[in-house]
Amino acid sequence: MYTDKKISVAVIKRLPRYYRYLGDLLDNGITRISSNDLSKRMHVTASQIRQDLNKFGCFGQQGYGYNVELLYEEIKKILGLDKSYNLVIIGGGNLGQALANYGNFGKRGFNFIAIFDRNPKLIGLNIRGIEILDVAELENFLKTNHVDIGVLALPKDNAKQVAPILVNNGVKGIWNFSHVDLDVPDNVVVENVHLTDSLMQISYAINGDIE
Amino acid sequence: MYTDKKISVAVIKRLPRYYRYLGDLLDNGITRISSNDLSKRMHVTASQIRQDLNKFGCFGQQGYGYNVELLYEEIKKILGLDKSYNLVIIGGGNLGQALANYGNFGKRGFNFIAIFDRNPKLIGLNIRGIEILDVAELENFLKTNHVDIGVLALPKDNAKQVAPILVNNGVKGIWNFSHVDLDVPDNVVVENVHLTDSLMQISYAINGDIE
DNA sequence: TAAAATTCGTTATTATCTGATAAAATTAGT
């Protein structure tokens, strides 16, 4: 039986990967899978898979394994992917436009409904049917539209200014591409994507192997 | 005294953040800092800072703390940021172009020297002085140019095809934006940036707080 | 139908990571 105790971040970070592999299995018409079989595909221990999944419920069956479709749907629910979300991008530069242009987020239920920038040359530009608006209108937009997640794709100083506006107007999640740590209340989630940091990890590893 | 034992990934992941904070201190003209002071700024424990840094050497001084500039330079060296790297981007779509356009990587020594795509409409396009080349030329390019890091910004099936070409031609690091796990030899580093995964973590957290 | 093989859920063990503390070294004030 599973308990309701706190789930660690490490487990949560693994869920999307399980979800992806299960999706691939579904695509290949595989209807059942054992933790052992899955562990070989994913290069993790079977024990970890069983323990991770067991945190959320007893989805498997002894002697059988896991029903792929059932497990896929369960993880989808756990991750909140059975719902859809409205996102606004702040920063209409290269990255902001690239994110808006990438169609796969929409397929998963993450819908970009607006982009904001302060650069007059960008304002009015149309990205995938979404017009870039003046960032001065952001607060008003948040008050009149339901926005779940704010995407910060702008220089760090600006990101620090914009974050409170998002937080104070009901945004519950921030996807932060700016190279700065944001200080927000506990009930707001910040997910950092510090691209420079991950590049640095590569350079560390490259050199470490050589030495 | 510090030992040469294996450094854990958890520590490495924290280094870029230390580096960033030290850079900010330098910019503000702060020349010395204690682990205690830094811990308050970074919202981590002083103990962790000291232990992390101590893995690489004794950079601090009892009664004084750490010399900001010295520590900054040390971490720079540890991360391999005192060298520069040549990168090629495979995938000239929105993301590939956005990465190439973002100037800050170059400042850190990460130089994009080529972009490849198989789409004839993109080939020949000029991004920040770098022409998009036909991906068919990739292998030849790798043989005649020194490339440290390959950036995969293309659909997952294509990424799986391209990865071996990079590996077999001396590329030591792969920055993988494709939503797939790559199978490469141990001496090649893969750093995954699975954007969808991090979005899913936000949706999980948003819902968790509500329930 | 019954025995053998699977495979999960759970408990136990091991490993790792984090936080706290004592000892040593340095600085700063008097």
Added chain:
DNA sequence: ACTAATTTTATCAGATAATAACGAATTTTA
């Protein structure tokens, strides 16, 4: 020069996470 305050280094204890082991339930096979 001497003392008090500071702060690192090194060590140790506690917490957390990952792996392994095992009993119970189910399926498969003969």
